[in-house]
Amino acid sequence: MTSISGKTDIDWNAFAAALAPVETIAEPVLVKKRSRDFFWYSPILNAELKTCFGDLVARPKSLDEMAHVLATAHAHNAPIVLRGGGTGNYGQSVPMAGGLIIDTTAMNKVLEVGDGYVRAEAGALMADINAALADSGQEMAMFPSTQDIATVGGFVAGGSAGIGSIANGALRDPGNLMALTALSVEAAPQARVFEGAETLHIHHAWGLNGVITEVTLRTVPKRDWVGCMATFDAYDTAYATGHAIAQAGDIAAKLITTVDARICAYFPKLDGHIRKDKHLLVSMIPAEDQDAFRRLITAQGGHVDLMMTDAARQDMGLPHVFDFSYNHTTLQVLKADRSATYQQVGCPIPPDPQAIAALRPKLGDDVWMHHEFARVGAEIVTFDLPIIWFTTPERLAEINATYEANGFPVYDAHTWNVEGGGLKADYTHLAWKKRMDPKGLLNSPKSRFWDAVKDLTPEQIEVKGAK
Ligand SMILES: Cc1cc2nc3c(=O)[nH]c(=O)nc-3n(C[C@H](O)[C@H](O)[C@H](O)COP(=O)(O)OP(=O)(O)OC[C@H]3O[C@@H](n4cnc5c(N)ncnc54)[C@H](O)[C@@H]3O)c2cc1C
Structure with a gap:
């Protein structure tokens, strides 16, 4: 062949x-x-x-x-x-x-459901893990909006946060990724168990540093979730309301997303369900917090358009509300027009609606904001996944520079190397590649630094990375 x-x-x-x-x-x-x-x-x-x-x-x-x-x-x-x-x-x-x-999709067994954790083979789909947890009254602490097709191994090796992160933090936060087993690439591959903080050597390393075969993730008590959509006249008010929900002691939200009205025009499935030409706030809240949510939206000058249990959503023939969050928001636009793209941008901490309002006119009409709210460590953070109407790499660089100059760090989504996106910025993680994959067979072109360090020992790589 x-x-x-x-x-x-x-x-x-x-x-x-x-x-x-x-x-x-x-x-x-x-x-x-x-x-x-x-x-x-x-x-x-x-x-x-x-x-x-x-x-x-x-x-x-x-x-x-x-x-x-x-x-x-x-x-x-x-x-x-x-x-x-x-x-x-x-x-x-x-x-x-x-x-x-x-x-990996044939290695897809849910191996163990315990009190506060689930252990699964790397190829198990996240939707299947959530389904397997239901009988025990638990659910995953977070999952990506791609849960129907994404595997837990792919999420741990390539993802970072998702639906649930506003309540339970990012995947890398202590206690979320409890353990994983990875195989080395050697004449006789060895299984190595990583626990607690050690899992970060393999997390978000894009499959360069070992082959994940099993993952143990934190689970949380299952709640009856209600999908909510509220609309606002001004984007910064929607954003400020998102922050207010994140801080509210009486609303335990699992998802908070805000979307510029111009992006919502690309959501045909929501036609007739949300007010036209308004900025959107998407949320998931426990059923018992509905009154508090409604009060807060009204106090902020917003309008509650949709509040639906999962059964009501299905009756109405609507997608999950998280199909309008994270990178699914981008996908909705791309389905209609492939000239759109996106970026990943951090925001000032704590969330600052005035900083968002001041930045909007500086970005230009080709950048439409979309924010996700999450907890990282104990802090409420937001990040912008804007729709960008792509024209040239130079204009994209100019948009990045505008964000950065105004105190919004860019974690470039247009790079194919693992060190470019922010979570693995230096050499250090490659010490684990050397231990687990001494010949450098695993996805090595994705590292900007591998060729420079591949002949060093793991310890030498760690020293070099720390400098
Ligand atoms: C529409 C859309 C929405 C998204 N939403 C989110 C979101 O909410 N949150 C989020 O974090 N990401 C999100 N993503 C990114 C992506 O979906 C997630 O990272 C997802 O969990 C990846 O899982 P996967 O099985 O598809 O991984 P893949 O794409 O197959 O793999 C991802 C990386 O992991 C490596 N890998 C896969 N399996 C293993 C293994 N067993 N051992 C070692 N390495 C392995 C691969 O080589 C690759 O480098 C989104 C993407 C899209 C397109």
Whole structure:
């Protein structure tokens, strides 16, 4: 079999035979499909990554099969990219060096439901984990808006926060990611358990620093959630109300999102359900907090458009309210117009509606704000995932500079290297890559620094990273 990627000189027929009895996919159309994620959100990443393909897909269904796949890749010096649901936004699971794609979705068992935690195989879908928790009266502390197709391993390796983060913090906050098991890529792959803060060596490392096979996450008591939508005349009032909800002692919100009215024009499913041309606040609150929520919205000059239990939502034929939050907001616009893109921007802490109001006119008509509220550590933080009407890289750079000059740090969504997005800014995490993947087979082109440190010992990398 010739190399689909054109980047490897491995005999992929022999390789596939060596993987038996593990399921493999060699059909070029299917391999190419599994070489993509949601990098096309970014026109810059799209241009750089759309012609990068793997050569073969393996789909192990047990720990033993996974170890066999990794040992075979090690023997052939085959580049490896892990893939869960393929919903990453930065091309994290695009095989830039060609090679083997390992699809984890057949390793999908929920292994244990305990009091305050759940343990699952890395390929389990988050929606399935939430469903498995229901009987025990629990739910996940947070999940990404992609829960129907994203895996828990992909969330831990590529995600950061989600629905629930306004109550329970980011994934990296102490107690949320309780433990994980990762396999090394060696002649005889070793399983290593990471607990507590040690999990951060592997979290958000985009599958460079070990192959996650099992994850233990914190769970919280299940509540009866009501999906809410309220509308406002001014964006900064919607934002200020979001902050007021986050601070309110009588509203235990699980989601708080604010969306510029111009973005809401791209939500056809909400036509007739929310007021037209108004700025939107999306929230999930416990059923018993509805009166307090209604009072607060009215006191802030807003209008409650929708308050619905899940059953009512289904009767009305509406999507989940979180389909209008996080990166689903961007997706709603992209469904209508592929010239839109987005950015990831931090905001002053504590949230400052006046700073948001002052920034809006400086950004220009091609930037439409959308904020998510979360807790990181004990603090209420917000971040902007604006819709940007892309014209040129230069204009994008100018928008970034305007944000930064006004005290809003940009965590660039248009970069394909793991050190570019903010959570793994230096060398240090690569010490764990050296320990877990000494040959550097796991997704190495995604690190800006790997080539510079790959011949050092893990300890030397740690010292260099600390400088
Ligand atoms: C519409 C939309 C909405 C989103 N909303 C959110 C959100 O609310 N919160 C959020 O944090 N993110 C969000 N994201 C980003 C993404 O969905 C999440 O990061 C998601 O959890 C990724 O899971 P996945 O299974 O699709 O991972 P993939 O995209 O398959 O993989 C992500 C990264 O993890 C690596 N990986 C996968 N499995 C393993 C493994 N077993 N071991 C080691 N590495 C592995 C991959 O190589 C890749 O680098 C969103 C994306 C989209 C497109």
